[in-house]
Amino acid sequence: MRSLLIHVSKDSLSTALQAALKAISANSSSRVLSGIHIQAQAEGLTLTASNIRMTIEYKLPVKMDSMIVHKPGEIVVPARYFYEIIRKLDPGLIRLEIAETLILNIQSGYTQFRLCGMDTAEFPRIHYVDHPNTQKIRMKNTLLKQIFKHSLSMLLKT
Numbered sequence: 001m002r003s004l005l006i007h008v009s010k011d012s013l014s015t016a017l018q019a020a021l022k023a024i025s026a027n028s029s030s031r032v033l034s035g036i037h038i039q040a041q042a043e044g045l046t047l048t049a050s051n052i053r054m055t056i057e058y059k060l061p062v063k064m065d066s067m068i069v070h071k072p073g074e075i076v077v078p079a080r081y082f083y084e085i086i087r088k089l090d091p092g093l094i095r096l097e098i099a100e101t102l103i104l105n106i107q108s109g110y111t112q113f114r115l116c117g118m119d120t121a122e123f124p125r126i127h128y129v130d131h132p133n134t135q136k137i138r139m140k141n142t143l144l145k146q147i148f149k150h151s152l153s154m155l156l157k158t
Helices: 010-023 079-088 141-157
Strands: 005-009 035-041 044-050 055-061 067-071 073-078 093-100 103-108 111-116
Touching (some): 010 035, 010 044, 035 067, 044 067, 073 079, 073 111, 079 103
Antiparallel strands (some): 005 093, 035 073, 093 103
């Protein structure tokens, strides 16, 4: 799965990138670990960053006003360059497309960038553990932060 064509809002993409970039090491020994894995599927866009010890996967679901997936696909691009390009673009929809092998075209209005990518096969995969006793929970980030702050304050009082 290589060819990719999506339209995504700058705000959604910027938020996802800021979260995922926290897993990128400044002094990575591997070129592919300095990149961000972009994967578009019918359900939405997934951005993954890893430094081997920690992996952050951020999923953006398809929403009519903020994202349209025309063609599924995937690529790994240099994370810092990609973030800086997206950050400097005008508000609105951004077009991401792989037209040539390992080249990501980024377009917003009259502005266009071409970013050399890396092979997705080199990027580390997340291995999910399916165990019969495993339970998954979902909660908003704000709630999780409140729980941590409350727990920390209780620990400091003792």
